[in-house]
Amino acid sequence: DTEVTQTPKHLVMGMTNKKSLKCEQHMGHRAMYWYKQKAKKPPELMFVYSYEKLSINESVPSRFSPECPNSSLLNLHLHALQPEDSALYLCASSYSDRNYGYTFGSGTRLTVV
């Protein structure tokens, strides 16, 4: 298995809703990432988990809450989002410090209404 699987592919949520994005990989990668991408912009790093511990938080607002239940799973919990949070959310994984390249999932396209 050489894939990173993200669900759902599309999500529409209201500003008072709580939802979660899910990401799964079975490549034995020990680093997992959340990126946010706005239209016509490059992906921007949000969070990094290394060996199931949060190692980088790029000053992301607390309405985004990451969770890494085990080495294969990564969640992003969403609460009280704003319309400007609408974007493509990409998950990625890599071997941690050996860095043999990142594999990205197909993303969740989020719309906040």
Added chain:
Amino acid sequence: GIQVEQSPPDLILQEGANSTLRCNFSDSVNNLQWFHQNPWGQLINLFYIPSGTKQNGRLSATTVATERYSLLYISSSQTTDSGVYFCAASLYGNNRLAFGKGNQVVVIP
């Protein structure tokens, strides 16, 4: 952090033409990748190439780490090559993969 610059930002090609995309980076890297983002948003890994040369079909890439640049060559372009090409790099001992702004490529029949 590391700075990644890509050129040209936009490129229009006639089908069958060849092209070269360039990526400059500001520091020594242990990871450099080229991605193609399709219209549905998926980032498809083209090359993991922190140094040297690799080829995959009509695509090839070269990274000259000592001079801090990488090149992506597209030969005999096809309409399916259209999309955004991203160069991304990270530093030794650093899990921050930084992206350039991308090359928007349009191949016309």
